[in-house]
Amino acid sequence: MESNLQSKRVWVLVLVASLGYFVDIYDLIIFSIVRVQSFQDIGIPETDMRTRGEYVLNMQMAGLLIGGVIWGIIGDKFGRLKVLFGSILLYSLANIYNGFVQDVTTYGIVRFIAGIGLAGELGAGITLVSESMSKNKRGYGTMIVAGVGVLGAILAYFISEWFDWRTAYFVGGGMGLLLLLLRVGTFESGLFQKQAQQNVVKGNFGMLFTNKERFLRYVYCLCIGLPIWFVVGVLVTQAPEIGKALQSTDPLSAGKGVMFTYLGISLGDFMAGVLAQWLKSRRKVVLICQVLILIFSITYLTSTGITEGKFLVLAFLMGIGVGYWATFVTIAAEQFGTNLRATVATTAPNFVRGALIPSTMIYGALVPSMGILNAAMVVTACLTLIAVFALSQLQESFNKDLNYVEKD
Numbered sequence: 001m002e003s004n005l006q007s008k009r010v011w012v013l014v015l016v017a018s019l020g021y022f023v024d025i026y027d028l029i030i031f032s033i034v035r036v037q038s039f040q041d042i043g044i045p046e047t048d049m050r051t052r053g054e055y056v057l058n059m060q061m062a063g064l065l066i067g068g069v070i071w072g073i074i075g076d077k078f079g080r081l082k083v084l085f086g087s088i089l090l091y092s093l094a095n096i097y098n099g100f101v102q103d104v105t106t107y108g109i110v111r112f113i114a115g116i117g118l119a120g121e122l123g124a125g126i127t128l129v130s131e132s133m134s135k136n137k138r139g140y141g142t143m144i145v146a147g148v149g150v151l152g153a154i155l156a157y158f159i160s161e162w163f164d165w166r167t168a169y170f171v172g173g174g175m176g177l178l179l180l181l182l183r184v185g186t187f188e189s190g191l192f193q194k195q196a197q198q199n200v201v202k203g204n205f206g207m208l209f210t211n212k213e214r215f216l217r218y219v220y221c222l223c224i225g226l227p228i229w230f231v232v233g234v235l236v237t238q239a240p241e242i243g244k245a246l247q248s249t250d251p252l253s254a255g256k257g258v259m260f261t262y263l264g265i266s267l268g269d270f271m272a273g274v275l276a277q278w279l280k281s282r283r284k285v286v287l288i289c290q291v292l293i294l295i296f297s298i299t300y301l302t303s304t305g306i307t308e309g310k311f312l313v314l315a316f317l318m319g320i321g322v323g324y325w326a327t328f329v330t331i332a333a334e335q336f337g338t339n340l341r342a343t344v345a346t347t348a349p350n351f352v353r354g355a356l357i358p359s360t361m362i363y364g365a366l367v368p369s370m371g372i373l374n375a376a377m378v379v380t381a382c383l384t385l386i387a388v389f390a391l392s393q394l395q396e397s398f399n400k401d402l403n404y405v406e407k408d
Helices: 002-041 046-080 078-096 104-118 121-132 136-149 152-161 165-182 190-196 212-224 224-235 239-244 254-279 281-303 308-321 327-333 337-353 356-370 372-393
Strands: none
Touching: 002 046, 002 078, 002 104, 002 121, 002 152, 002 165, 002 224, 002 254, 046 078, 046 104, 046 121, 046 224, 046 254, 046 356, 078 104, 078 121, 078 165, 078 327, 078 337, 104 327, 104 356, 121 136, 121 327, 121 337, 136 254, 136 327, 152 165, 152 254, 190 224, 190 337, 212 327, 212 337, 212 372, 224 239, 224 337, 224 356, 224 372, 239 308, 239 372, 254 281, 254 308, 281 308, 281 327, 281 372, 308 372, 327 337, 337 356, 356 372
């Protein structure tokens, strides 16, 4: 009886974490969907759309990078639930305020603050679910969190179609505040409570840099996720510009592209999770995804005269390729002890998101000499090769016992 009650509590936790990530993704991706509409409304000329868009997106990514460190440390020092409550409150309020901006500078600042808030949701949720489930089933739990969560992008697209861009931001913030009520009554990780009573260093971000083996383990965890956000943040978000370079027969919609990409990511997360359980290996799944990313992105970038239909199909297929997002975060969480797990699981996805900044800078520097299509292909190929090398350096973490701590 007690075992059944515990099982139900765990699955309620999975549901709450899934809905939290659903709202997180909605708020994270909404700018990519309403970029053109909102910029037109506040008076940004078409010639500046790409560069101003990169500025606002990079501000959001910088917030994610900084927030990842803040929330990760809080999660290991004070508990995973503290992060789940604090992060959603911050990014919900920021998104509501975002609906009132009138200029691109304020737009960027608010997205930076929202980014700090958005940084805590996924890592804390994945850590809490991983530590609360048995080692042979936790892959299913994290798969559900990510697979359900990324569907928030689909809602973001439809809200942007039904309402104006300001209302889209209000809806995102409102959903987050409502979700706070559902989180009342959720429970803290048993592993965290156990290690909280031990005399060990907790949430010390510097520990990741004081030991060479641990530092390299962390860097390799980051590197396996590098291609994900370049595909979403550049290849799909800049679809209107890439479409022109491909001499597309129809104007390509970034909003529709993002929606189909996230449909693919959702399916990809479920497929990656099930495949990992079947193969009993997360590393093999990530390798398969790297191959898919290369195949579908290069197909997209060489499709001269591309139609809207073909673009949406390729966006969906690229989404499946980058749909190892949950597997990537789960690998990061499984590579480290309980006293550093939230720090790693929270910083890793946000550092990968933040890595979009140097990626877009390199991409932008290559565009004048190589053109937008060749530059995109070169950066995508390089990021994928880095990911494959990093993957080869990590140990398999499937079915790994997570009841241990990192020694200072």
